[in-house]
Amino acid sequence: MTTGCGRRCNFCLPDLNPQMSVPKDRIMKAVAGNVAAGNSQISLATEDMFIWGFNERQPFFFPNRNALLDLHRSIVEHAGVKWITLSHATIAPAVVDPKLIEELSSMLLDKSPIRMPNVSSHPEGRTLNPLIGLETGSIRMARKIMAGKSLPLKRSTGERGHQGLEVSIAITGFPS
Amino acid sequence: MTLIIGAPGETAEDVQETLDLIFEIERRGLHVILVPSVSHR
Numbered sequence: 689m690t691t692g693c694g695r696r697c698n699f700c701l702p703d704l705n706p707q708m709s710v711p712k713d714r715i716m717k718a719v720a721g722n723v724a725a726g727n728s729q730i731s732l733a734t735e736d737m738f739i740w741g742f743n744e745r746q747p748f749f750f751p752n753r754n755a756l757l758d759l760h761r762s763i764v765e766h767a768g769v770k771w772i773t774l775s776h777a778t779i780a781p782a783v784v785d786p787k788l789i790e791e792l793s794s795m796l797l798d799k800s801p802i803r804m805p806n807v808s809s810h811p812e813g814r815t816l817n818p819l820i821g822l823e824t825g826s827i828r829m830a831r832k833i834m835a836g837k838s839l840p841l842k843r844s845t846g847e848r849g850h851q852g853l854e855v856s857i858a859i860t861g862f863p864s
Numbered sequence: 865m866t867l868i869i870g871a872p873g874e875t876a877e878d879v880q881e882t883l884d885l886i887f888e889i890e891r892r893g894l895h896v897i898l899v900p901s902v903s904h905r
Binding site for chain 1: 865866867868871873874877878879881882883884885886895897898899
């Protein structure tokens, strides 16, 4: 789905790769190839699913809602795709565009093979579980090792709990 | 979610703030699977 990330966290090797979105037609060919070979579970490899297909008129860290919904809708509707699991994501885009999270959740939950009925409001207890690098609760360390990770959000100096707020918004929007 | 403990330059106060964040997640009843990773130098 993507290579690279562009947030330049100083502990992250994949971030050193050139930032690139794989075109939708190539992704769909890969989906078709997997299905034809007997794999009915699709997981799009990415360092951050929200930077795929970003709008070139905006910085990369603003998610392109229409493109993301279109891509995932095509996969959901592809004959033979039974399950979809998520790879990596960041929190900030979820805060920037909660409607994207809401619509993606609505679209993808029925295709998730993961069930956590104690935490999900889905009728079958399904959840979506993107892997998110939270890394630290220290604002000082966040600035030091991953200053670009919260873009386009800006942190207030010394505002403890800010990350917790970001988490709560993203998490209540995503898996339940 | 992944957490890094032991990043170069991390202080005891930084670690405490990460623990505070974990407690805050619990206090808010958020459903998160936390995956710790230890940084080696």
